[in-house]
Amino acid sequence: MAVHVLHYLHQGRPQWGVIADGAITPVPGEFRSTAGFIEANPVERLLVLDGPRIPEPDVQWLSPVTANQQFICQGANYRQHMIESGMDPDVKKFNMIFTKATSCIVPANSHVVKPDAVRFLDYEIELGLVLKRDITSRETVTDENLHEYIAGAVIVNDYSARDIQIPQMQFYKGKSYRTFGPVGPYLCLLEKHDIPKLKELVLTLTVNGTVRQNDTTAGLVYGPAETLTELSGVQNLHTGDLLATGTPSGCALSIPSPLKQRAAAMLPEAEKWRLFLKMQEERPQYLQVGDVVEAQIVSHDRSINLGVQHNVVVEEAA
Template sequence: MALHVLHYLHHGRAQWGVVANGTITPIPGEFKTTAEFIEANPVERLFVLSGPTIPESEVQWLSPVTANQQFICQGANYRQHMIESGMDPDVKKFNMIFTKATSCIVPADSPVVKPNEVQFLDYEIELGLVLKRDVTSREIVTDDNLHDYIAGAVIVNDYSARDIQIPQMQFYKGKSYRTFGPVGPYLCLLAKQDIPKLKELVLTLTVNGTVRQNDSTAGLVYGPAETLTEISAIHDLRAGDLLATGTPSGCALSIPSPEKMRAAAQLPEAEKWRLFLKMQEERPQYLRVGDVVEANIVSNDRSIDLGVQHNVVMEQAA
């Protein structure tokens, strides 16, 4: 059975606790990082946790992934998102991997600050997976042993400055502005029997109450097991690290058709990107100051409910 954990601030002290029915049972101990918390608290032990509770309404949310962990992301990883981006998911032969700066990580109810130089601010709801242990060599991860590698799941919103990311070809820069990575509210710790539910989670994102994204993790092109296998052959991973698995269709970003992209390839660089930016100007879906973005991820049986992220778009202070 899945177990929902909150990292929170109460009376000036950062704590971790098990959440159920709007109340928190504090977990004894001091854990400054996600890695320390996961390594000290097997989900089986937390199932029998008891003690005094506090109302969740009395605490301040913190991110369940701390800023010392790696923030690794997958791009173009849902079938419909690939199709709307002009790609064929059946012929894609590579897993797009990039990173975000961990300084962009904020709690799930934080405002997202729209930088003054950014015109096209986009949203991307994603399932985030938190690693259970260190991986320091090439390993073969399968659906059968995935529970040995994944501690739990969180909501991630991969906010993106499309006018930086695309024309400058700067994924890291365009996605790493401060506040561009809300995580949580809950870290859902998973037992072995919960792992199959990762393939049936429903992701929903709204802007000002209107649904923009709604899809299931059944649409993932590269799943967690094959992704972790691939990454383990490249670099080290640590307990508590975050893997954001990609976003479904419905983003504000508009990609030219393959025919238009081939035609644009013949144009001078400046003209090509002028036309791209003009196309984006016609998209009312891009976020504006005052917009309210909410994101939720839940399993079909509701045993996994990662809570609701609530972000208000704010203007950058002068």
């Protein structure tokens, strides 16, 4: 049975608790990292947790992934998003990996600050997976043993400054501004029999009440097992680290077709990017100050419900 966990601030103290029916049962102990919480609290123990309950409205949300964990991301990992990003999914045969600065991680109901220098602010709902154990050598992860590596799931919104990310070829910088990584509200810890549901989660993102993104994780191109196998051959991963698995179609970003890209490649560099920025100016989908973005991920049977992120876009403080 899946267990939904909230990291929160109550009476001035950060705590962790199991949430159900709008109330929180605090978990005894202090845990300064997601890793510390996961290592000390197996799902089986949390399932029998008992004690006084706190109404959820009485607490302040914190991110269930703490800033001392790695934040690793997959790019263009849904077929239709590849196409809208100007890629040919039948030609692209590699898993696109990048990172975000952990200083961009904020609670799920935080304001998103639109920097003055950013013109084209985009949204990207993603399923985030939180690691259950360290991986310090090459390992083969399969659907059958995935439960040994994945502790649970969260919502991630990979906010992106497209005018930094694309023309400057700066994924890290364009996606790492402070507040560009809301996580949570809930960390859903999974048992072995829950893992197959990761392939049937429904992702929905709205802007000002209008649906912009709606898809299921069945559309992932590179799944968690394949991705963790690949990453294990590259770097060390640790308990509590976050893997954001990519976003579905429906982003504000508009990229020329492969044919137009080949034509643009013949242009001077400055002209190519002038045309790119002009194309983005024609996209009203980009976020503006005052916009409200909501993101939700649930399983069909609702046994996995990662809550709802609620972000208001605000201007950068003077």
